Amino acid sequence: MIDKFISKLEFQLRTLKSKERKKYLNNYEESIQEKIDSGISEKQAIYEIGKTKKIAEEILSSYNKEKLNMQPIYIFKRYFNKVYIYVDIAILIFSMVLSNIIFYCVLLSGLNNGLTVNKMTTHSLWLLFLIPMHIIMSYVFGLYKIENISNLGVQILRTIGVNAVVFVSLRLVFIFTNAFCSTGWFSIYIIFSCMLEIIIRMILFFVSCMKGEN
Amino acid sequence: MDTQIRKGLIEFCVLTVLHKKDSYGYQMIKDLSDYIEISESTLYPLLRRLEIAGYLTTYTEEYKNRLRKYFQITKKGKEYLYSFKKEKIQIIEILNFIESEGEQDDR
Numbered sequence: 399m400i401d402k403f404i405s406k407l408e409f410q411l412r413t414l415k416s417k418e419r420k421k422y423l424n425n426y427e428e429s430i431q432e433k434i435d436s437g438i439s440e441k442q443a444i445y446e447i448g449k450t451k452k453i454a455e456e457i458l459s460s461y462n463k464e465k466l467n468m469q470p471i472y473i474f475k476r477y478f479n480k481v482y483i484y485v486d487i488a489i490l491i492f493s494m495v496l497s498n499i500i501f502y503c504v505l506l507s508g509l510n511n512g513l514t515v516n517k518m519t520t521h522s523l524w525l526l527f528l529i530p531m532h533i534i535m536s537y538v539f540g541l542y543k544i545e546n547i548s549n550l551g552v553q554i555l556r557t558i559g560v561n562a563v564v565f566v567s568l569r570l571v572f573i574f575t576n577a578f579c580s581t582g583w584f585s586i587y588i589i590f591s592c593m594l595e596i597i598i599r600m601i602l603f604f605v606s607c608m609k610g611e612n
Numbered sequence: 613m614d615t616q617i618r619k620g621l622i623e624f625c626v627l628t629v630l631h632k633k634d635s636y637g638y639q640m641i642k643d644l645s646d647y648i649e650i651s652e653s654t655l656y657p658l659l660r661r662l663e664i665a666g667y668l669t670t671y672t673e674e675y676k677n678r679l680r681k682y683f684q685i686t687k688k689g690k691e692y693l694y695s696f697k698k699e700k701i702q703i704i705e706i707l708n709f710i711e712s713e714g715e716q717d718d719r
Binding site for chain 1: 660
């Protein structure tokens with residue numbers, strides 16, 4: 399229950415700088431804990447503290463509006479980052495399918511450079527490895543952090559960064575393990591996923607701007 | 613009461629409490645609530661403002677397996693509080709003036 403309260407308050411205070419926001423969250427967490435220690439229930443303690451929206455309004459009113467991060471933040475849900483993970487997984491699978499289709503077309507056209515349909519199917523197995531790696535890298539690059547999601551430029555640069563790192567590191571894995579993976583297919587896959595990710599993030603960003611979810 | 617005046621006065625109340633001894637948010641609310649109406653959402657932004665202005669510092673101490681944040685008044689904070697106390701007479705005069713003029717208008 400405390401976690402839910404703190405998470406709600408964190409969201410309401412999203413325009414504050416993260417260091418500043420964290421200070422308030424710690425204060426409120428401590429206050430709730432003190433109330434509980436004094437003998438009241440968790441539910442009552444949270445009730446006494448008040449509604450997160452009102453608390454946030456009061457806190458934010460003490461700041462100059464210029465100092466707040468008023469860039470638009472899009473949210474379709476409070477758990478936007480979870481939604482983003484699902485979106486990213488969908489993009490990666492779609493890129494994988496698309497790059498495979500292109501390569502099958504190349505095979506059928508006769509420009510196959512010795513590749514066979516059997517070998518091509520092993521590409522699909524890379525999904526098991528690629529998707530978790532991609533998602534972890536996105537986390538490392540902070541692509542699911544609320545501060546970064548509010549800035550389209552940062553998102554695009556970091557998306558390119560993630561894809562570049564994934565490409566280079568996996569190429570090295572392929573080389574050192576002698577695993578079969580066509581460079582051409584892998585390049586197409588990375589380009590597709592990178593482009594799709596940027597396009598989707600741009601669409602979501604502009605939709606949210608139009609909706610005024612800031 | 614005007615919000616700004618109220619906030620300004622509460623600032624001095626908080627500094628007065630901390631002048632006696634270091635304290636933490638919950639305790640300060642308990643100490644002050646006998647005299648003024650105050651909640652966490654009023655207190656914490658105010659404490660932050662005082663901290664940024666250099667009138668307060670913070671430190672943490674372990675309490676029941678968790679950290680409790682204590683606020684401590686600084687030298688600058690004490691000077692700020694003294695300067696307010698020095699102006700007390702002037703403030704009282706202003707309040708008396710408002711009250712007396714108000715009574716005359718009422719008549």
